[in-house]
Amino acid sequence: MGKPLTRNIKPDGTAASLKECIKSGGYEGLRKALKDYQPEEVQHLVKDAGLRGRGGAGFPTGVKWSFVPMGENTPKTKYLVVNGDEMEPGTFKDRLLIEGDPHQLVEGVAVSAYAIQASTAYIFLRGEYHLGAARLRQAIAEAHAAGYLGTNILGSDFSLEVHLHTSAGRYICGEETALINSLEGKRANPRAKPPFPQVSGLWGKPTIVNNVETLCNVPHIVHYGAEWFKGLSRGPDAGTKLYGVSGRVKRPGAWELPMGVTAREIIEEHAGGMQDGYKLRGFLPGGASTDFLLPEHLDVPMDYGSIGKCGSRLGTGTMILLDDQTCPVRMVLNLEQFFAQESCGWCTPCRDGLPWTVSLLQGLVDGRGRPEDLATLERLCGFLGPGNTFCALAPGAMEPLQSALKHFRSDFEAYLPRVAAAGAAHA
Amino acid sequence: MNLTAEEIEAIRAEAAHYEQASAASIEALKIVQAHRGWVSDENLADIAELLGMSPAQLDGVATFYNLIYRRPVGRKVIHYCNSVSCWMLGAEDHREYLQQKLGVKLGETTADGEFTLLPIVCLGACDKAPVMMVGDETHMNVDRAAIDRIVSTRGGS
Ligand code: SF4
Ligand code: FES
Numbered sequence: 232m233g234k235p236l237t238r239n240i241k242p243d244g245t246a247a248s249l250k251e252c253i254k255s256g257g258y259e260g261l262r263k264a265l266k267d268y269q270p271e272e273v274q275h276l277v278k279d280a281g282l283r284g285r286g287g288a289g290f291p292t293g294v295k296w297s298f299v300p301m302g303e304n305t306p307k308t309k310y311l312v313v314n315g316d317e318m319e320p321g322t323f324k325d326r327l328l329i330e331g332d333p334h335q336l337v338e339g340v341a342v343s344a345y346a347i348q349a350s351t352a353y354i355f356l357r358g359e360y361h362l363g364a365a366r367l368r369q370a371i372a373e374a375h376a377a378g379y380l381g382t383n384i385l386g387s388d389f390s391l392e393v394h395l396h397t398s399a400g401r402y403i404c405g406e407e408t409a410l411i412n413s414l415e416g417k418r419a420n421p422r423a424k425p426p427f428p429q430v431s432g433l434w435g436k437p438t439i440v441n442n443v444e445t446l447c448n449v450p451h452i453v454h455y456g457a458e459w460f461k462g463l464s465r466g467p468d469a470g471t472k473l474y475g476v477s478g479r480v481k482r483p484g485a486w487e488l489p490m491g492v493t494a495r496e497i498i499e500e501h502a503g504g505m506q507d508g509y510k511l512r513g514f515l516p517g518g519a520s521t522d523f524l525l526p527e528h529l530d531v532p533m534d535y536g537s538i539g540k541c542g543s544r545l546g547t548g549t550m551i552l553l554d555d556q557t558c559p560v561r562m563v564l565n566l567e568q569f570f571a572q573e574s575c576g577w578c579t580p581c582r583d584g585l586p587w588t589v590s591l592l593q594g595l596v597d598g599r600g601r602p603e604d605l606a607t608l609e610r611l612c613g614f615l616g617p618g619n620t621f622c623a624l625a626p627g628a629m630e631p632l633q634s635a636l637k638h639f640r641s642d643f644e645a646y647l648p649r650v651a652a653a654g655a656a657h658a
Numbered sequence: 659m660n661l662t663a664e665e666i667e668a669i670r671a672e673a674a675h676y677e678q679a680s681a682a683s684i685e686a687l688k689i690v691q692a693h694r695g696w697v698s699d700e701n702l703a704d705i706a707e708l709l710g711m712s713p714a715q716l717d718g719v720a721t722f723y724n725l726i727y728r729r730p731v732g733r734k735v736i737h738y739c740n741s742v743s744c745w746m747l748g749a750e751d752h753r754e755y756l757q758q759k760l761g762v763k764l765g766e767t768t769a770d771g772e773f774t775l776l777p778i779v780c781l782g783a784c785d786k787a788p789v790m791m792v793g794d795e796t797h798m799n800v801d802r803a804a805i806d807r808i809v810s811t812r813g814g815s
Contacts, residue, residue, distance in 0.1 A: 308677075317782050318779060318780060318782070319780070320741035320742045320743065320779065320780035320784065321741075321742060321743055321780070321784050322780070322782065322784070323782045323783055323784050323785055325782075326782045326783065357782070358684075358688075358723070358724075358725045359725070359737075359778070359781050359782065359791060359796070360782065361794040361795070361796070362796070394675045396675075396681075396684075396685070397684070397685070397688070398684060398723070399684050399687070399688065399723035399724065399725040399726050400723050400724030400725040400778070400779075401722060401723050401724060402779065413684075414681060415678065415680065415681050416676075416678070416680035416681040416682065416683035416684070416709070416711070416719060417680075417719070418718050418719060418722050419722060433677075434677045434678065475784075475785060476785070477743040477784035477785050477787060478743060478746060478747075479746070479747075483784075483785035483786070483787075484785045485785060519741075519742060519780075549784075551742055551743055551784070554746075557746050562742060562745075562746065565740075565741070565742050565745045566742055568740075569741055569742070569779055569780075572779070573779065
């Protein structure tokens with residue numbers, strides 16, 4: 232089975248039913264976990280399989296789980312929280328999994344909750360996913376009725392309640408600790424770490440927050456084993472990945488492919504190449520908060536390490552393409568407007584620095600740019616860079632800007648008043 | 659308390675899912691909003707009381723999120739996506755066309771109270787850009803004909 236995550240996803244956009252899901256091996260991972268493995272053994276299995284978080288940061292999932300206190304003398308209440316906030320522009324992969332195969336996510340939640348011995352799980356879903364919410368609600372109810380959730384699941388001594396929590400639209404909720412605050416009903420500002428949520432998270436209890444796609448992988452790892460999972464990949468990172476393309480290609484979309492395929496293969500074969508009359512100028516490999524790569528990077532494998540070596544991040548694996556008829560400066564302006572609006576306002580560099588960035592870029596494209604503005608933008612990339620702000624929103628916001636200033640310098644300069652040209656005319 | 663028994667019951671049921679009732683704050687605001695279109699100061703104070711929060715605390719939450727309306731809106735809210743993929747594929751033109759058709763600017767409600775036009779960030783359907791959300795429904799690959807259809811539902815269905 233080369234495409235475990237999307238095996239049940241139908242082209243007509245309807246959801247896989249419980250029956251269809253079971254026919255393709257659904258809930259077998261849960262059955263096996265409860266029957267054959269101790270919770271810690273599931274953790275080890277996921278660690279051995281090399282599953283890395285699919286939400287953007289790529290942290291090894293099994294390692295994250297191993298920080299949760301386990302055994303007799305640990306808190307009785309622990310939580311598993313599903314990060315289904317998916318609000319990064321250019322990212323639309325979890326929607327496919329939630330709408331197309333909600334039972335797969337429910338099973339992933341059950342197996343993962345068992346692995347850390349959580350008694351309650353919350354699926355934190357962005358408020359705009361109305362269809363996804365309806366399908367998840369139904370899947371949770373069906374799974375409950377069939378004995379896959381609730382008390383003494385499948386006759387074991389493991390019990391789990393799953394609740395759907397729909398949010399109301401705010402990008403910062405995708406940040407792990409902001410999500411926890413939001414879930415508690417507070418303003419969604421990030422929390423200081425330590426303590427890490429694995430030890431003290433939701434209401435001070437040990438809490439694991441995992442992305443939707445990450446959790447969907449877990450039942451298959453239990454069902455088919457760590458070696459099988461590694462074998463799905465073409466590179467050093469295990470498994471498959473939902474890759475996506477948006478922009479001026481012939482067939483934008485998302486596809487489950489072996490981890491480590493090249494950007495060229497995704498763009499040319501799966502997305503059908505650029506639309507007629509358009510050429511590729513650059514791409515953000517993994518959503519709005521990643522650095523631009525260039526056509527010369529098309530043959531780099533889309534895995535964490537390889538993309539990192541080119542100076543960007545795999546992020547969510549959903550690419551946004553820049554074509555030769557779209558102005559990179561205006562594109563970056565659009566991105567920075569998003570980040571400025573969605574900043575939670577907690578720390579000064581981000582709260583003030585992002586609107587400043589926007590006004591400089593807006594000034595440029597409005598013809599009010601000054602020669603020193605580009606240097607100021609560069610300095611802002613440093614001020615808002617890693618380590619200078621409370622969370623990763625601001626550094627993420629700077630990634631497209633700093634790489635655009637590097638790769639598309641002449642486009643920025645073209646907006647500056649033509650001092651040199653005027654001089655030339657004079658001579 | 660100005661909330662209906664139905665609203666109160668729905669809020670209590672949500673609050674029961676959590677260690678602390680305040681965790682149901684977003685859900686509670688959405689329940690009231692679903693019944694009344696938006697959340698007034700009086701409604702906000704009632705919800706806060708139900709959830710054991712101060713009105714200021716709850717307002718801090720309410721005003722933080724894009725989908726909670728603290729002012730009256732039309733019967734349908736049109737949220738057009740203004741994020742990067744939709745922007746690249748013509749979202750600005752669509753917004754202008756919509757403004758023209760509805761005769762309102764961004765943030766305004768049509769005179770007949772039918773539509774309010776608001777921007778929204780990426781709706782997670784960038785492969786089907788441009789995208790708009792009208793009420794609970796997401797419209798993808800939006801073009802002028804689709805906008806005409808959306809606007810023509812005025813007063814109807
Ligand atoms: S970096 Fe921005 S989003 Fe993160 S805590 Fe600071 S203000 Fe909030
Ligand atoms: S950018 Fe519009 S839906 Fe993602």
